[in-house]
Amino acid sequence: MKVIDSIVADAAAIAAVRRDIHAHPELCFQEVRTADVIAAQLTEWGIPIHRGLGTTGVVGIVHGRDGGACGRAVGLRADIDALPMQEFNTFAHASKHVGKMHACGHDGHTAMLLAAAKYFSRHRDFDGTVYLIFQPAEEGGGGAREMIKDGLFEQFPMQAVFGMHNWPGMPVGTFAVSAGPVMASSNEFKITIRGKGAHGAMPHLGIDPVPVACQMVQAFQTIISRNKKPIEAGVISVTMIHTGEATNVVPDSCEMQGTVRTFTIELLDMIERRMRQVAEHTCAAFEATCEFEFVRNYPPTINSPAEAEFARRVMAGIVGEDKVLAQEPTGGAEDFSFMLQAKPGAYVFIANGDGTHRDMGHGGGPCTLHNPSYDFNDDLIPLGGTYWVELARQWLANPTA
Ligand SMILES: [Zn+2]
Ligand SMILES: [Zn+2]
Numbered sequence: 257m258k259v260i261d262s263i264v265a266d267a268a269a270i271a272a273v274r275r276d277i278h279a280h281p282e283l284c285f286q287e288v289r290t291a292d293v294i295a296a297q298l299t300e301w302g303i304p305i306h307r308g309l310g311t312t313g314v315v316g317i318v319h320g321r322d323g324g325a326c327g328r329a330v331g332l333r334a335d336i337d338a339l340p341m342q343e344f345n346t347f348a349h350a351s352k353h354v355g356k357m358h359a360c361g362h363d364g365h366t367a368m369l370l371a372a373a374k375y376f377s378r379h380r381d382f383d384g385t386v387y388l389i390f391q392p393a394e395e396g397g398g399g400a401r402e403m404i405k406d407g408l409f410e411q412f413p414m415q416a417v418f419g420m421h422n423w424p425g426m427p428v429g430t431f432a433v434s435a436g437p438v439m440a441s442s443n444e445f446k447i448t449i450r451g452k453g454a455h456g457a458m459p460h461l462g463i464d465p466v467p468v469a470c471q472m473v474q475a476f477q478t479i480i481s482r483n484k485k486p487i488e489a490g491v492i493s494v495t496m497i498h499t500g501e502a503t504n505v506v507p508d509s510c511e512m513q514g515t516v517r518t519f520t521i522e523l524l525d526m527i528e529r530r531m532r533q534v535a536e537h538t539c540a541a542f543e544a545t546c547e548f549e550f551v552r553n554y555p556p557t558i559n560s561p562a563e564a565e566f567a568r569r570v571m572a573g574i575v576g577e578d579k580v581l582a583q584e585p586t587g588g589a590e591d592f593s594f595m596l597q598a599k600p601g602a603y604v605f606i607a608n609g610d611g612t613h614r615d616m617g618h619g620g621g622p623c624t625l626h627n628p629s630y631d632f633n634d635d636l637i638p639l640g641g642t643y644w645v646e647l648a649r650q651w652l653a654n655p656t657a
Contacts, residue, residue, distance in 0.1 A: 257429060258574050262378070263371050263641040270374070270641070271634040273297065274367035275349035278632070281338030281356040281363075284397030287312040290336050290366070294390050297370055301377035303388070306411070310402035312336075315412055316388035318376045320652065328384035330651050331417035331599070332644050333592060334369035335362045335394035344619025344628035360625050361422040361608065364632030364640075366390060368420070368606075371641025372648070384652040387412045393591075398554065400591040409598055415655055416563055417601040418647060419592040420640065424624050426581070426607030428635055431571040431643070433604040434583035435564040437519035439557035440491075442589030443528075447472070447535050448547040449510045456504035465510035468542045469497055472512065472535060479530045484523055491517040491587060492527065517587045519556045557593040559583075560600040562656040567602040570647045574639070588625075600656065606640050608633045 273293065282290050291312045298305050298316045306315045314336075343350050343357040351357045358364075373388050389408070393399030423432065449469055454462025476492045484490050492514065499510035516531075518524040528550050539546035571580045583605055592603050611623025619629030 257639070259638045259642045260375060260645060263375050263645070264638045266371060266374050267634070267637045270367050270371045270637050273370060274363050274632065274634060274637070277363040277366060278358045279349045279352050281351050281353055281358045283340055283356060284337050284393035284395060284399065285311045287336050287392045291390070294336070294366065294370065298373055298388070301374055303373055303377050309406040309408055310392050310399045312392040313399065313403045314390040315408070316373055316390070317412070318373070318386040318388065319380070320382040320384050321380045322383040324385040326383045328652050328655055329387060329412070329414040330384070330648050331387040331389050331412070331414040332369060332372065332648060333389040333391055333417060333419045333595065334365040335391050335399070336366050337362055337393050337395055337397070337399065339395055339626060341626070342628060344621060345614075345617060345631060347615040347617035350617070357628065358632070359627060359630045360395065361630070361632040362394065364422055364634075364636060365420065367637050368640030369644060371637050372644035375641065375645050382649045382652045386648045386652070387414055389417070396553070398591050398594070400594040404594055404598060414599065416651065417595045417599045418563070418567065419595070419601070419603040420606055420643070421590070421603070422608040422632060422636060423605035424608040424630070425610065426605070428607050428609040428633060429575055429639070430579045430581055430607040431575065431604060432581040432583040433559070433564050433567045433571065433602055435559050435561040437556045437558045438583050438585050438603060439590045439593065440517035440519055440585070440587045441521070441524050441556040442553045443516040443524065444551045444553065445514055445516065445531065446549045447512045449512070449539055449544050450547070451508060451510070451544045453508035454506040456506055459506050462506045463543050464506045465499060465544055466507065468539055468544050469499070469510045469512055472538045475534045475538060476531060479527055479534065483526065483530055488523055489519055489585070490523050490527060491515070492531070517589070519585060521555065524552070554589040554591050555593045555597060557590045557603050558596055559602040560596070563600050564602040566651060566656050567604050567647060570650055571604070571643060574642055574646060606636055606643070608636065
Protein backbone atom coordinates (compact mmCIF):
# COMPACT_ATOMS: atom_id res chain seq x y z
CA MET A 257 0.00 0.00 0.00
CA LYS A 258 1.42 3.36 -1.02
CA VAL A 259 0.23 5.87 1.56
CA ILE A 260 1.95 9.23 1.79
CA ASP A 261 4.51 9.28 4.66
CA SER A 262 3.76 12.78 5.89
CA ILE A 263 0.04 11.98 6.09
CA VAL A 264 0.88 8.89 8.14
CA ALA A 265 3.01 11.09 10.41
CA ASP A 266 0.13 13.52 10.91
CA ALA A 267 -2.58 10.86 11.28
CA ALA A 268 -2.60 10.73 15.09
CA ALA A 269 -3.15 14.47 15.35
CA ILE A 270 -5.92 14.32 12.76
CA ALA A 271 -7.50 11.36 14.58
CA ALA A 272 -7.60 13.50 17.73
CA VAL A 273 -9.54 16.15 15.79
CA ARG A 274 -11.86 13.40 14.47
CA ARG A 275 -12.54 12.17 17.99
CA ASP A 276 -13.21 15.70 19.19
CA ILE A 277 -15.77 16.15 16.40
CA HIS A 278 -17.24 12.74 17.22
CA ALA A 279 -17.70 13.80 20.84
CA HIS A 280 -19.50 17.00 19.77
CA PRO A 281 -21.96 15.95 17.04
CA GLU A 282 -24.19 18.58 15.45
CA LEU A 283 -27.26 18.11 13.27
CA CYS A 284 -28.23 19.49 9.85
CA PHE A 285 -27.38 23.19 9.40
CA GLN A 286 -26.39 23.48 13.07
CA GLU A 287 -22.75 22.45 12.53
CA VAL A 288 -21.37 25.68 14.00
CA ARG A 289 -18.76 24.22 16.32
CA THR A 290 -17.76 21.63 13.72
CA ALA A 291 -17.31 24.36 11.11
CA ASP A 292 -15.29 26.39 13.64
CA VAL A 293 -12.97 23.41 14.20
CA ILE A 294 -12.50 22.92 10.45
CA ALA A 295 -11.96 26.63 9.85
CA ALA A 296 -9.45 26.86 12.70
CA GLN A 297 -7.43 23.94 11.33
CA LEU A 298 -7.37 25.25 7.76
CA THR A 299 -6.46 28.73 8.96
CA GLU A 300 -3.68 27.37 11.17
CA TRP A 301 -2.26 25.66 8.10
CA GLY A 302 -2.46 28.84 6.03
CA ILE A 303 -5.33 27.73 3.79
CA PRO A 304 -7.76 30.56 2.95
CA ILE A 305 -11.39 29.69 3.70
CA HIS A 306 -14.87 30.81 2.76
CA ARG A 307 -17.68 30.19 5.22
CA GLY A 308 -21.44 30.27 5.11
CA LEU A 309 -22.46 28.46 1.92
CA GLY A 310 -25.42 26.28 2.89
CA THR A 311 -25.43 28.05 6.28
CA THR A 312 -22.51 26.22 7.91
CA GLY A 313 -20.44 25.09 4.92
CA VAL A 314 -16.69 25.71 4.77
CA VAL A 315 -14.66 25.82 1.56
CA GLY A 316 -10.86 25.70 1.74
CA ILE A 317 -9.03 27.15 -1.25
CA VAL A 318 -5.65 25.62 -2.15
CA HIS A 319 -3.88 27.08 -5.14
CA GLY A 320 -1.00 25.14 -6.62
CA ARG A 321 2.47 26.42 -7.52
CA ASP A 322 0.97 28.45 -10.42
CA GLY A 323 -1.36 30.25 -8.02
CA GLY A 324 -4.25 28.59 -9.83
CA ALA A 325 -3.44 30.50 -13.05
CA CYS A 326 -4.03 27.51 -15.34
CA GLY A 327 -7.73 27.59 -14.45
CA ARG A 328 -8.03 23.89 -13.75
CA ALA A 329 -9.82 23.15 -10.49
CA VAL A 330 -11.20 20.11 -8.75
CA GLY A 331 -13.52 19.84 -5.75
CA LEU A 332 -13.14 17.30 -2.93
CA ARG A 333 -16.20 17.03 -0.72
CA ALA A 334 -16.69 15.78 2.84
CA ASP A 335 -19.98 15.92 4.73
CA ILE A 336 -19.80 17.11 8.36
CA ASP A 337 -23.17 16.52 10.05
CA ALA A 338 -24.37 13.97 12.61
CA LEU A 339 -27.63 12.06 13.20
CA PRO A 340 -30.46 12.57 15.69
CA MET A 341 -29.90 9.31 17.57
CA GLN A 342 -28.51 8.21 20.93
CA GLU A 343 -25.01 6.73 20.93
CA PHE A 344 -24.58 3.41 22.78
CA ASN A 345 -20.77 3.65 22.91
CA THR A 346 -19.19 4.65 26.21
CA PHE A 347 -15.56 5.06 25.09
CA ALA A 348 -13.82 8.35 25.83
CA HIS A 349 -14.78 10.09 22.59
CA ALA A 350 -18.47 9.04 22.69
CA SER A 351 -21.02 11.78 22.04
CA LYS A 352 -21.40 14.37 24.77
CA HIS A 353 -24.67 15.55 23.23
CA VAL A 354 -27.75 13.54 24.23
CA GLY A 355 -29.68 12.27 21.21
CA LYS A 356 -27.00 13.21 18.67
CA MET A 357 -24.34 10.96 17.19
CA HIS A 358 -21.82 10.67 14.39
CA ALA A 359 -23.20 7.28 13.34
CA CYS A 360 -22.51 7.72 9.62
CA GLY A 361 -18.82 8.55 9.90
CA HIS A 362 -19.04 12.11 8.65
CA ASP A 363 -16.58 12.96 11.44
CA GLY A 364 -14.18 10.60 9.64
CA HIS A 365 -14.96 12.07 6.22
CA THR A 366 -14.10 15.48 7.66
CA ALA A 367 -10.86 14.07 9.12
CA MET A 368 -9.73 12.43 5.87
CA LEU A 369 -10.22 15.69 3.98
CA LEU A 370 -8.39 17.60 6.73
CA ALA A 371 -5.50 15.13 6.37
CA ALA A 372 -5.32 16.00 2.66
CA ALA A 373 -5.63 19.71 3.47
CA LYS A 374 -2.67 19.57 5.84
CA TYR A 375 -0.58 17.83 3.17
CA PHE A 376 -1.55 20.40 0.52
CA SER A 377 -0.74 23.26 2.88
CA ARG A 378 2.93 22.16 2.76
CA HIS A 379 3.15 20.64 -0.72
CA ARG A 380 1.79 22.79 -3.51
CA ASP A 381 3.14 20.24 -5.97
CA PHE A 382 0.52 20.79 -8.64
CA ASP A 383 -0.85 23.44 -10.98
CA GLY A 384 -4.43 24.60 -10.60
CA THR A 385 -6.72 24.75 -7.59
CA VAL A 386 -8.10 22.24 -5.12
CA TYR A 387 -11.34 23.23 -3.42
CA LEU A 388 -11.91 21.46 -0.10
CA ILE A 389 -15.68 21.37 0.36
CA PHE A 390 -16.91 20.72 3.91
CA GLN A 391 -20.64 20.31 3.45
CA PRO A 392 -23.37 20.45 6.10
CA ALA A 393 -26.68 18.63 6.35
CA GLU A 394 -26.22 15.46 4.30
CA GLU A 395 -28.60 13.54 6.57
CA GLY A 396 -31.88 14.73 5.07
CA GLY A 397 -31.21 18.45 4.86
CA GLY A 398 -29.85 18.54 1.32
CA GLY A 399 -26.82 20.59 2.33
CA ALA A 400 -25.20 19.94 -1.06
CA ARG A 401 -28.21 21.47 -2.81
CA GLU A 402 -28.06 24.48 -0.47
CA MET A 403 -24.34 25.05 -1.07
CA ILE A 404 -24.98 24.93 -4.83
CA LYS A 405 -27.92 27.34 -4.47
CA ASP A 406 -25.67 29.70 -2.53
CA GLY A 407 -23.20 29.77 -5.42
CA LEU A 408 -20.66 27.01 -4.72
CA PHE A 409 -19.87 26.37 -8.37
CA GLU A 410 -20.02 30.06 -9.41
CA GLN A 411 -17.77 31.30 -6.62
CA PHE A 412 -15.44 28.32 -6.94
CA PRO A 413 -15.50 27.21 -10.57
CA MET A 414 -14.32 23.60 -10.89
CA GLN A 415 -14.42 21.08 -13.70
CA ALA A 416 -15.04 18.00 -11.56
CA VAL A 417 -16.08 17.10 -8.03
CA PHE A 418 -15.46 13.97 -6.01
CA GLY A 419 -17.02 12.47 -2.87
CA MET A 420 -16.24 9.52 -0.60
CA HIS A 421 -18.14 7.53 2.06
CA ASN A 422 -16.78 4.99 4.50
CA TRP A 423 -18.30 1.56 3.98
CA PRO A 424 -18.53 -0.86 6.93
CA GLY A 425 -18.15 -4.57 6.25
CA MET A 426 -15.54 -4.26 3.52
CA PRO A 427 -11.99 -5.14 4.66
CA VAL A 428 -9.77 -2.14 5.43
CA GLY A 429 -7.46 -1.38 2.54
CA THR A 430 -10.13 -1.80 -0.11
CA PHE A 431 -12.09 0.76 -2.08
CA ALA A 432 -15.14 0.45 -4.32
CA VAL A 433 -16.15 2.50 -7.33
CA SER A 434 -18.38 1.98 -10.36
CA ALA A 435 -19.63 4.09 -13.23
CA GLY A 436 -23.32 4.91 -13.37
CA PRO A 437 -25.88 4.88 -10.55
CA VAL A 438 -24.40 3.90 -7.17
CA MET A 439 -27.05 5.20 -4.79
CA ALA A 440 -30.79 5.56 -5.19
CA SER A 441 -33.09 8.52 -5.40
CA SER A 442 -35.03 9.10 -2.19
CA ASN A 443 -38.63 10.27 -2.31
CA GLU A 444 -41.60 10.43 0.04
CA PHE A 445 -45.31 10.21 -0.51
CA LYS A 446 -48.33 11.01 1.63
CA ILE A 447 -51.81 9.93 0.58
CA THR A 448 -54.96 10.95 2.41
CA ILE A 449 -58.06 8.88 1.60
CA ARG A 450 -61.19 10.74 2.59
CA GLY A 451 -64.28 8.59 3.06
CA LYS A 452 -67.26 9.04 5.35
CA GLY A 453 -67.41 7.89 8.95
CA ALA A 454 -70.18 5.62 10.18
CA HIS A 455 -71.14 3.18 12.92
CA GLY A 456 -69.01 0.06 12.66
CA ALA A 457 -72.16 -2.04 12.57
CA MET A 458 -73.71 0.04 9.76
CA PRO A 459 -70.89 0.43 7.21
CA HIS A 460 -73.38 0.91 4.37
CA LEU A 461 -74.09 4.39 5.73
CA GLY A 462 -70.47 5.47 5.31
CA ILE A 463 -67.55 5.24 2.90
CA ASP A 464 -64.88 3.12 4.57
CA PRO A 465 -61.33 4.28 3.74
CA VAL A 466 -59.72 1.11 5.18
CA PRO A 467 -60.45 -1.29 2.28
CA VAL A 468 -59.47 1.51 -0.11
CA ALA A 469 -56.08 1.73 1.57
CA CYS A 470 -55.68 -2.07 1.46
CA GLN A 471 -56.40 -2.16 -2.29
CA MET A 472 -54.03 0.71 -2.87
CA VAL A 473 -51.08 -0.90 -1.03
CA GLN A 474 -51.50 -4.08 -3.09
CA ALA A 475 -51.90 -2.20 -6.36
CA PHE A 476 -48.76 -0.12 -5.76
CA GLN A 477 -46.67 -3.30 -5.83
CA THR A 478 -48.00 -4.08 -9.32
CA ILE A 479 -46.26 -0.89 -10.47
CA ILE A 480 -43.03 -2.58 -9.38
CA SER A 481 -43.90 -6.03 -10.74
CA ARG A 482 -45.89 -5.11 -13.91
CA ASN A 483 -45.04 -1.58 -15.05
CA LYS A 484 -41.26 -1.34 -14.77
CA LYS A 485 -38.71 -3.44 -16.59
CA PRO A 486 -37.79 -6.42 -14.40
CA ILE A 487 -34.09 -5.63 -14.81
CA GLU A 488 -34.51 -2.12 -13.40
CA ALA A 489 -34.41 -1.60 -9.64
CA GLY A 490 -37.15 0.33 -7.88
CA VAL A 491 -38.82 0.20 -4.46
CA ILE A 492 -42.19 1.38 -3.19
CA SER A 493 -42.59 0.91 0.57
CA VAL A 494 -45.74 1.98 2.36
CA THR A 495 -44.32 2.42 5.84
CA MET A 496 -47.13 4.16 7.72
CA ILE A 497 -50.90 3.71 7.69
CA HIS A 498 -52.81 5.76 10.22
CA THR A 499 -56.56 5.55 10.71
CA GLY A 500 -59.28 4.76 13.19
CA GLU A 501 -59.67 5.13 16.94
CA ALA A 502 -62.39 2.67 17.97
CA THR A 503 -63.40 -0.90 17.19
CA ASN A 504 -66.98 0.09 16.42
CA VAL A 505 -66.38 3.17 14.27
CA VAL A 506 -65.75 3.25 10.51
CA PRO A 507 -63.12 6.00 10.29
CA ASP A 508 -63.59 9.10 8.25
CA SER A 509 -60.18 9.09 6.60
CA CYS A 510 -56.93 7.17 6.31
CA GLU A 511 -53.42 8.50 5.84
CA MET A 512 -50.66 6.47 4.18
CA GLN A 513 -46.99 7.43 3.89
CA GLY A 514 -43.88 5.80 2.61
CA THR A 515 -40.78 5.97 0.46
CA VAL A 516 -39.89 5.40 -3.19
CA ARG A 517 -36.36 4.57 -4.37
CA THR A 518 -35.08 4.41 -7.94
CA PHE A 519 -31.73 4.62 -9.72
CA THR A 520 -32.97 6.71 -12.64
CA ILE A 521 -35.15 9.81 -12.95
CA GLU A 522 -37.05 8.15 -15.81
CA LEU A 523 -38.23 5.31 -13.59
CA LEU A 524 -39.06 7.78 -10.84
CA ASP A 525 -41.21 9.78 -13.27
CA MET A 526 -43.10 6.62 -14.20
CA ILE A 527 -43.60 5.47 -10.61
CA GLU A 528 -44.85 8.86 -9.44
CA ARG A 529 -47.26 9.09 -12.38
CA ARG A 530 -48.61 5.56 -11.89
CA MET A 531 -48.91 5.92 -8.10
CA ARG A 532 -50.98 9.04 -8.59
CA GLN A 533 -53.24 7.24 -11.09
CA VAL A 534 -53.64 4.21 -8.87
CA ALA A 535 -54.35 6.34 -5.80
CA GLU A 536 -56.87 8.64 -7.46
CA HIS A 537 -58.69 5.93 -9.40
CA THR A 538 -58.81 3.49 -6.50
CA CYS A 539 -60.36 6.21 -4.36
CA ALA A 540 -62.81 7.05 -7.13
CA ALA A 541 -63.80 3.40 -7.50
CA PHE A 542 -64.83 3.32 -3.85
CA GLU A 543 -66.44 6.78 -3.89
CA ALA A 544 -63.71 8.19 -1.67
CA THR A 545 -61.63 11.24 -2.46
CA CYS A 546 -57.88 11.37 -2.64
CA GLU A 547 -55.12 13.80 -1.72
CA PHE A 548 -51.80 12.73 -3.22
CA GLU A 549 -48.49 14.36 -2.28
CA PHE A 550 -45.15 13.24 -3.67
CA VAL A 551 -41.89 14.89 -2.60
CA ARG A 552 -38.57 14.22 -4.32
CA ASN A 553 -35.75 14.51 -1.79
CA TYR A 554 -32.41 13.34 -3.25
CA PRO A 555 -31.89 12.34 -6.89
CA PRO A 556 -29.95 9.16 -7.71
CA THR A 557 -26.17 9.41 -7.26
CA ILE A 558 -24.75 8.76 -10.72
CA ASN A 559 -20.99 8.54 -11.28
CA SER A 560 -19.80 9.80 -14.64
CA PRO A 561 -17.86 7.06 -16.46
CA ALA A 562 -14.58 8.91 -17.12
CA GLU A 563 -14.30 10.20 -13.53
CA ALA A 564 -15.24 6.81 -12.03
CA GLU A 565 -12.51 5.19 -14.12
CA PHE A 566 -10.08 7.94 -13.10
CA ALA A 567 -10.88 7.36 -9.41
CA ARG A 568 -10.45 3.61 -9.89
CA ARG A 569 -6.98 4.08 -11.37
CA VAL A 570 -5.95 6.37 -8.51
CA MET A 571 -7.15 3.80 -5.96
CA ALA A 572 -5.39 0.98 -7.80
CA GLY A 573 -2.17 2.99 -7.68
CA ILE A 574 -2.46 3.16 -3.88
CA VAL A 575 -3.81 -0.25 -2.85
CA GLY A 576 -3.39 -2.38 -5.99
CA GLU A 577 -5.91 -3.42 -8.64
CA ASP A 578 -7.21 -6.37 -6.64
CA LYS A 579 -8.23 -4.11 -3.74
CA VAL A 580 -10.53 -1.94 -5.85
CA LEU A 581 -13.94 -3.55 -5.93
CA ALA A 582 -17.03 -2.89 -7.98
CA GLN A 583 -19.41 -0.61 -6.10
CA GLU A 584 -22.66 -2.46 -5.65
CA PRO A 585 -25.51 0.07 -5.94
CA THR A 586 -27.35 0.60 -2.67
CA GLY A 587 -30.91 1.78 -2.00
CA GLY A 588 -29.66 4.43 0.39
CA ALA A 589 -29.50 8.00 -0.88
CA GLU A 590 -26.89 10.72 -0.79
CA ASP A 591 -27.10 14.43 -1.48
CA PHE A 592 -23.73 14.45 -3.25
CA SER A 593 -26.05 13.49 -6.12
CA PHE A 594 -26.88 17.20 -6.51
CA MET A 595 -23.21 17.98 -7.08
CA LEU A 596 -22.99 15.15 -9.62
CA GLN A 597 -25.98 16.60 -11.46
CA ALA A 598 -24.01 19.84 -11.82
CA LYS A 599 -20.48 18.52 -12.44
CA PRO A 600 -18.77 15.34 -13.62
CA GLY A 601 -17.34 13.30 -10.78
CA ALA A 602 -17.48 10.12 -8.75
CA TYR A 603 -18.73 9.11 -5.33
CA VAL A 604 -16.72 6.20 -3.97
CA PHE A 605 -16.60 3.92 -0.95
CA ILE A 606 -13.60 3.39 1.36
CA ALA A 607 -13.78 0.23 3.48
CA ASN A 608 -14.36 0.80 7.21
CA GLY A 609 -13.66 -2.83 8.25
CA ASP A 610 -15.67 -5.21 10.41
CA GLY A 611 -15.79 -3.14 13.60
CA THR A 612 -12.84 -4.70 15.44
CA HIS A 613 -11.10 -1.31 15.35
CA ARG A 614 -13.52 0.03 17.95
CA ASP A 615 -12.21 0.98 21.38
CA MET A 616 -13.32 -0.79 24.54
CA GLY A 617 -16.72 0.48 25.58
CA HIS A 618 -18.37 0.31 22.21
CA GLY A 619 -22.07 -0.36 22.39
CA GLY A 620 -21.81 -4.06 21.54
CA GLY A 621 -23.88 -3.76 18.38
CA PRO A 622 -22.67 -4.02 14.80
CA CYS A 623 -20.39 -1.35 13.39
CA THR A 624 -22.80 -0.46 10.61
CA LEU A 625 -23.93 2.95 9.37
CA HIS A 626 -26.66 4.57 11.47
CA ASN A 627 -26.15 1.98 14.24
CA PRO A 628 -25.77 3.30 17.81
CA SER A 629 -22.59 1.19 18.23
CA TYR A 630 -20.89 2.51 15.08
CA ASP A 631 -17.53 4.27 15.06
CA PHE A 632 -15.39 5.51 12.19
CA ASN A 633 -12.11 3.63 11.75
CA ASP A 634 -9.20 6.03 12.31
CA ASP A 635 -6.90 3.68 10.35
CA LEU A 636 -8.55 5.12 7.23
CA ILE A 637 -7.19 8.61 7.81
CA PRO A 638 -3.81 8.04 6.05
CA LEU A 639 -5.43 5.98 3.30
CA GLY A 640 -8.35 8.34 2.68
CA GLY A 641 -6.06 11.35 2.91
CA THR A 642 -3.67 9.78 0.40
CA TYR A 643 -6.56 9.03 -1.96
CA TRP A 644 -7.70 12.66 -1.87
CA VAL A 645 -4.17 13.98 -2.46
CA GLU A 646 -3.38 11.57 -5.29
CA LEU A 647 -6.78 12.07 -6.90
CA ALA A 648 -6.47 15.85 -6.93
CA ARG A 649 -2.82 15.90 -8.01
CA GLN A 650 -3.30 13.39 -10.79
CA TRP A 651 -6.55 14.93 -11.96
CA LEU A 652 -5.05 18.44 -12.13
CA ALA A 653 -2.08 17.05 -14.09
CA ASN A 654 -4.35 15.16 -16.47
CA PRO A 655 -7.97 16.26 -16.14
CA THR A 656 -10.82 14.18 -17.50
CA ALA A 657 -13.04 17.15 -18.22
ZN1 LIG B 1 -26.03 8.54 6.90
ZN1 LIG C 1 -23.31 9.30 5.50
